[in-house]
Amino acid sequence: MKSADGAKRWLLVGIALAVVASYFTPQFNRYYLGIAIDCGINIILAVSLNLINGHTGQFSLGHAGFMAVGGYTAAKFSLVFEAMVPDSLKPLLFVAALTLGGLIAALAGLGVGVPSLRLKGDYLAIVTLGFGEIIRVVVQNMESVGAASGLKNIPKWTTLGWTFALAAITIYAVASLVNSTYGRGFIAVSDDEVAASSMGINPVRYKVTAFVTGAFFAGIAGGLYAHHKQFLSPTGFDFLKSIDIVVMVILGGMGRTAGVVIAAIILTLLPEFLRQFADYRMIIYSLLIIGLMMARPQGLFTLSFKKKGAASV
């Protein structure tokens, strides 16, 4: 039984590593650096979606939509205030932009989640699918964020350090949420909603909490992405992006944080090695999932992470 201090210590180690990494960043090849940052962003997306789809047993297809909300919010905020702020305060502005992006995405999550999570069944999948498309269409027609031609010249503030530190925080947040008396409620709700409510757990509140928390981190990931690519276009946040993240969660084994992290890394690297097969990516994904369902329904990477009794992490 590791103490809760242990969990915080791991978080600090993660952040320290991120800081060290960012110190050596200038010596990295830019191409590899870019991929490493992509990995970190995808880890945030996958781990936060895992709270919704894995631990709490919902099925959201809207993660790219929340990423877009966070990304556009953060980018617009940076673009507006960039000129007014001296260089020394730029990191602060970046933090403010990311936080705002996360909060607005969470707010959008609340708006989508409250009505659809009250209903039983697969409404969430349908509603989130629609939500993602609506966001895309709205952005496409909003001149203030560049409409269809995209939002350009976003300051390049995302570094390896920021990305890994935020990935560490996301992993910590989801893991420590789930590994608490409060957070076991998420798993209880996913196991048996009727039994959970007879234990005094309000299933709707739990599902909304998971959904909003997940949306928050997707928004943060969107902000990192915006300040990494320096360019946002509505097509980057389509339905296929949501599917990418869902595949990471399924491949990693729903509800297994470590597995989902590994899956996020592999599925970020794989397309880089298989550039010539890019057109077939969705076909490969479908085959992968079908194969996985048949061979290892518990997920690829679920070796030693059995849920144990007392608070670990």
Add this chain to the structure above:
Amino acid sequence: MSADILELNQATIRFGGLTAVSELSLRIGSNELIGLIGPNGAGKTTAFNLITGVYQPTDGEIKFAGKPTAGTKPHDLTKVGIARTFQNIRLFGSLSVFDNVRVATQLHRSQGILDALWRGKGFRSAEKEVERQVLELLDIFDLGKLRDEEAKSLPYGDQRRLEIVRALATKPKLLLLDEPAAGMNPTEKEELMHLIKFIRDKFNIAIMLVEHDMKVVMGICQRIYVLEYGIKIAEGTPDDIQSNPKVIAAYLGTE
């Protein structure tokens, strides 16, 4: 036995054309152990679902601790003191024995999402306290050794027992048991009878028992209500019930 903890006045529920429970009136004293029996499909489980707020009565009234429960959600009724087990066991299969009970303790805590993230001193000592309570409860019911087992991997009898322990962890004033002896062998049934009486006395609560095994029901219940086709056909002490011709015709006669 002072005031009644539960009171049903003419509670009725219809599903389309079927009246599953019809004008049912009953009451339970705060430390009583009563039985609710009747043939298959008589409406016993439906009565439990009405009491726990899973269904709202079409007509009539239900009062818990003197207050009408109409419109209250199941999870809020658990908070005021109604706990239950299910006819077809509903444990949290992927959680451990320990966590099944732990989840049920949280409704009496103030800790929420932010505390779980920050993990301050107060949170950690509260978690320790919960752990202590859970282990104590598990030990009372001899489930301590199994604490790290996945709930769905337990033998049937242990699952039934764990479900009762989990319900108790919510600190109820009224415990509803839906066929707890189903699937148990005679020895286990004997132990269960002791267990139920023990719970009533140790935790000082009211218990309502739905059970098909007449030996169990007659052996431990102080009073018994009998349902048939959703209608109450008899009530009284085990002796009264056993000699009631209506009951014999409806129920015991067909055994």
